[in-house]
């Protein structure tokens with residue numbers, strides 16, 4: 481049994497300690513905004529925040545995050561107020577199919593909390609998420625837009 485704090489709520493989950501956080505979030509807790517892409521920490525579709533840092537949840541054992549503050553895409557907004565990254569994404573029409581975008585937004589939100597005005601080099605280093613629809617240019621422009629918000 482592990483106690484997880486997700487989006488401000490505590491959940492007791494009865495899973496093997498080695499279970500990846502991604503599957504606990506999706507299947508035990510029922511938050512399906514966080515996506516499965518590769519399962520090997522390569523694509524970033526599964527990105528969530530643990531204590532504010534971007535983490536690829538497909539390779540994070542649930543035992544490593546018990547008691548830590550976890551935020552998923554469902555918890556990024558403050559009530560009815562969208563996060564500035566979400567607003568920039570809408571204003572800039574970033575998503576295509578959308579599958580990668582929860583993870584992309586979570587990675588960008590973590591970057592901006594650490595570096596509020598990232599350079600293109602900062603973006604290249606931090607945002608290694610894969611988008612099969614090729615939204616990379618839109619993502620970059622929207623990051624710069626969010627950084628000005």
Ligand code: FES
Nearest residue numbers: 517518519524538
């Ligand atoms: S599903 Fe986790 S990085 Fe691809």
Ligand code: FES
Nearest residue numbers: 577578611612613
């Ligand atoms: S928007 Fe389709 S994979 Fe990124």
